[in-house]
Amino acid sequence: MNLKSGNVDQFEQFSQFKNLQEFNSHLEMWLAVNKDKFSKGELVGLKRLARFAAKVPGVSNAKIGTVLKAIHEEYNGNGISRSTFKRMIVKATELGIFTVRETERKNGSQSSNLYIFNCFPKSEPPEEKKMNHHNKTINLSKTNKNQKNKKRSDTGLDYTYTSDRVPTSFADAVKYFFPEAKQIEEFWRMTAIAAYRNDREQDSTGVLNTAIHSFKQLIRKMKTSKVAKPIAYFYGILNRKLEELYFEDLFEMGFAGNQDDFSLTFFYKK
Numbered sequence: 001m002n003l004k005s006g007n008v009d010q011f012e013q014f015s016q017f018k019n020l021q022e023f024n025s026h027l028e029m030w031l032a033v034n035k036d037k038f039s040k041g042e043l044v045g046l047k048r049l050a051r052f053a054a055k056v057p058g059v060s061n062a063k064i065g066t067v068l069k070a071i072h073e074e075y076n077g078n079g080i081s082r083s084t085f086k087r088m089i090v091k092a093t094e095l096g097i098f099t100v101r102e103t104e105r106k107n108g109s110q111s112s113n114l115y116i117f118n119c120f121p122k123s124e125p126p127e128e129k130k131m132n133h134h135n136k137t138i139n140l141s142k143t144n145k146n147q148k149n150k151k152r153s154d155t156g157l158d159y160t161y162t163s164d165r166v167p168t169s170f171a172d173a174v175k176y177f178f179p180e181a182k183q184i185e186e187f188w189r190m191t192a193i194a195a196y197r198n199d200r201e202q203d204s205t206g207v208l209n210t211a212i213h214s215f216k217q218l219i220r221k222m223k224t225s226k227v228a229k230p231i232a233y234f235y236g237i238l239n240r241k242l243e244e245l246y247f248e249d250l251f252e253m254g255f256a257g258n259q260d261d262f263s264l265t266f267f268y269k270k
Contacts, residue, residue: 005103005111008061014116015059023057028196029120030097037095040199041080042088044071046097047197049088049115058117061103078247089113096121157181173212177219178230187215190235198242206245214238 003011017023027050031043038046048071053060064085072079092098098117105111159175166188174184191211194200200207214237218230227233 003101003103003114005061005105008056008059011059011061011114012056014114015057016117016119017057020054020057023053023117026058026120027097027117028193030095032196034095034097037091038088039084041084042091043199045080045085045088046092050117053115053117058098060115060117061112062115063112075243075247159184167208170208170211170215173215177222186231187211187234190231191238194235194239194242197239198246200242200245207242210241210245211238214241 017026031046035043045067048067049060049062052062052067052070064082068079068082068085089100093100096118098115101114101116103111103114157180159171159179159181161181162171162175162184163181166185170188170191171184174187178184178187188211191207195203195207214234217237218227218234221227221233222230
């Protein structure tokens with residue numbers, strides 16, 4: 001029996017996630033394993049559909065036309081075709097990323113699909129770890145004590161203790177405004193997430209330059225008005241710039257000869 005169509009709130013019972021943060025975390029794990037199985041256009045469609053699954057974490061009943069229109073408008077005429085989006089649905093369903101259920105109107109006619117994103121499957125721990133469970137239990141209090149001591153020692157470390165994973169030039173740009181090592185590392189962690197979501201992991205130099213530029217834009221904003229969450233504001237700027245670079249790459253690759261995958265329309269302002 002098909003579900004009755006309606007507001008997405010009525011499908012809250014289908015959500016498998018406690019909150020939006022948990023949903024995003026599981027989606028990132030799905031993409032980390034299966035990203036190469038999708039074309040760039042399909043990834044755009046999947047990520048945009050996921051954004052429609054924010055109100056009820058992991059559940060969306062957005063119409064295909066609505067999702068395609070949102071992509072088209074957000075990127076100033078750059079969009080993907082309906083067939084590309086449908087191919088994405090088939091692949092994502094087969095991989096187990098989400099489950100599709102049909103909904104119907106009161107008169108029995110078919111309405112938009114319900115997309116229910118699934119939790120990333122947990123792996124069973126190795127047998128050796130299971131066998132050592134007793135020993136771990138015995139040392140639990142000692143481990144907790146060591147963790148507490150480590151947490152105390154990490155508190156308030158300045159920029160000279162910043163992890164080597166953070167490029168020196170980025171740390172130098174951030175340290176004058178956010179002098180603690182943890183703050184600098186968190187800014188770089190958000191940079192890594194933005195790079196991953198926009199297929200820029202291999203462009204380390206470009207990502208670094210864009211991150212520094214985005215951070216400077218954050219500081220400019222902070223100098224003129226109050227910013228409640230600087231890291232979130234930084235991520236918003238950086239993600240937008242990397243998205244622009246992503247679609248510039250699509251254009252340069254010339255998708256005019258592959259209209260089945262992409263439908264690009266360009267508007268020129270006088």
